[in-house]
Amino acid sequence: MRVPVKAMLGLAMAVTVQLADAQQATGPLSPVEQQIVAEIHAHAPQALELLRQSVLINSGTMNQPGVRAVGKLFRDQFDALGFQTRWIELPPEMRRAGHLLAERPATSAGRGKRLMLLGHLDTVFEPGNTTPAWEPQPEADGKVLRIKGQGVSDMKGGNVIIVEALRALQQVGALEGTRIAVMLTGDEEEAGDPKTISRGDMVDLAKRSDVALSFEGSITNKDGMAAATVGRRSTAFFELEVKARQAHSMGVFGPGGYGAIYEAARILDAFRQQVVEPGLTFNPGVILGGTEVGYDDAASRGSAFGKTNVIANTVTVKGDLRYLDYAQRDRAQARMREIVAQSLPGASATVNFRDSYPPMAVTPGNLKILAQYSQASQDAGLGPIGAVPPESRGAGDIQFVAPYIDSLDGLGASGGGAHSPNEYLEVPSIERSAIRAALLIYRLTRQD
Template identity: 90%
Template sequence: MRGSVKTMLALAAAMTVQLAGAQEPAQPATQQLSPVERQIVAEIHAHAPQALELLRQSVLINSGTMNQAGVRAVGKLFRDQFDELGFKTRWIALPPEMQRAGHLLAELPANRDSRGKRLMLLGHLDTVFEPGNTTPAWEPQTEADGSVRRIKGQGVSDMKGGDVVIVEALRALKRVGALEGRRIAVMLTGDEEEAGNPKTVSRGDAVELAKRSDVALSFEGSITNKDGMAAATVGRRSTAFFELEVKGRQAHSMGVFGPGGYGAVYEAARILDAFRQQVVEPGLTFNPGVILGGTEVAFDDEHSRGTAFGKTNVIANTVTVKGDLRYLDYPQRDRAQARMREIVAQSLPGASASINFRDSYPPMAVTPGNLKVLEQYSRASQDAGLGPIGAVPPESRGAGDIQFVAPFIDSLDGLGASGGGAHSPNESLEVASIERSAIRAALLIYRLTRQD
């Protein structure tokens, strides 16, 4: 059942408040865990150094999205881990013309005794750091006492740290005999940072896997909400685009506002300011990222750059605007697009305009099912003595792979390691967060795979 955006956001906010009030457990956390769960936690603690070494190995391999060989090499590193855990692995190649490396799929072999919820775990192998980037690949930050609490480097938190969390959570489950007979699949995509087109192809295998799963867990970096509370993602806004083309009557500038009309630039300004003032809803944003105007305009879509020519004594005849549009769900998209079209149609004298829309990433709506998974994740965290987990407002996160599968199954994102500065030379990861996130994830996976 899918409620309205307003209702679901209210539920998420209420859950955050409720969980924050439960921050202090009534008794020691270990008493909340079963004997097997305590073993799982102990295994993760015991093998924390190996987890950090796996992260180091993966980060030292450049895997910028366009570095296909590098993406495949990181995929091989993680494929070896899943092979050791008894997963059946395969590399999903994409058509050569898409210029993307492909994806890694690992699945536990199913049999007649397999049971529990069918889980889909999501991560990605690529980073935004292409070969030649000057950001250091691996830079431990040593404290005064000699300890290393943070690592700076290429993709440490977005999201090779999350990939390591997946492996370590599953490894702990394997060591205590908790993977046998469970239905778990892992997909690590090779082009999350710049998904190949058409997305029906680059995300087709993920969608098909979702259709035969019950719950999707994605391991993008965990974050802290505005209240300082650890938080996971129950919703993400779509990524979409708008293109505004405006035409005016070219004439001498002395005629502007009169016989010459208002021209393309004034018309574009009217439209954009009307969008700002009249297309207003919580969670809805639209950003005119590029605008070119004059009497001659050219824009190169492939390289996102353009040129414009004009003179101050000539009324401009052309304006091109390229923009970003983000919405919480399809009804909100439809309302926004309808109102934007109405505004565009109300042209100033001597001008006309047209607007086109193009969807990219679908929205991950906040649903009761997503909130239920969050509740179980928070309970696992509290039982382990790690505190509750709140909900991240959907407008606070960008696009991610989970959006392609969330329309089909209950989904939760943000289960990875904690860091900061993603996509920048200051990208970093808190070392201890690998262990925390692996414990939380392992307990959630353990509990979900024992539910029908």
């Protein structure tokens, strides 16, 4: 399966045109926008302190009390900004803490785009993790430009940026009459199943919004330009089951057939060579083969038994499948099924697929929001914003809402090492990202 390049070239052309539009000469900030920027600068120490407080509360996804405590910390911030807040409970059997929802009070004089802002309260660092929670990294002159810690950039820094952007708007009177909702989920790192429930309120909010902005970490693209996310690949799974005749190994390649392991190897290598498109990947994460195989999905652990003088009769393969859009998914799945059906003698196989996170397709609407974000950044003297290739980011909450509304991700803090003991945040990025976000929100809430 080779590349249908016309669509890819068209997409590249659209990105280039949109960014060219966004990179026109910097325009002046209005007096109100100048006040917004000044408010963010003035409040920078308090913003860093809010980040510190949130990071010192362990909120690993499975630590429900910790997630709720971080939710309470941010809920207090939104209450003080005049938002109506509530905690969304999830069924106890899902073993998740729930989500925080904050909304501007509804008014008949509402104006501008209806915005939903997304963040998450949880981290991958469960209680007992030895990674230091908060570890400033001072420079030679004593300045702290980088902080290491649990979830500093993924994504408690992003949550703080949401608060700081909205606080600046509130201070200059620019929140009045706006229609803004904020959802901070409690299980982004490991979303509860079924996702129709764990993400049901988010989808409902999207259906009554116009634009979604998500504050996962900001990154730099290959050209060294600050970049935001206009597309993300799906997260899905495949399961390959292979059966064969068990027999003495001396008969392999003959009447006894090739066995399940050779058949699995044939299939996987054919996937690698024949199911090829830009942005499409599939990873066989675990494989078990022999005459007795068992796999525990909940524990992601399995066992296998076999002897070297016996032709293996069974193989199980578990893997993930990531695609840019549903058309690409359907092409890949169809070709994979064709490959599976071309069995070696004495063997047979089946492949099954399961979707998890939907893809966030690159759309003209997403590119338009990126162009406006880039223009706001340039107007503030912070330079243009490029686009992150969809295949370079993992799954995120925004993918559940992107099918319904224009969406942009990556508005959060800059840093690196996410999900590792070396996770860090660049301190100046709190101010930079809050300024960009506040200006974008201000302008969107004044558009029809």
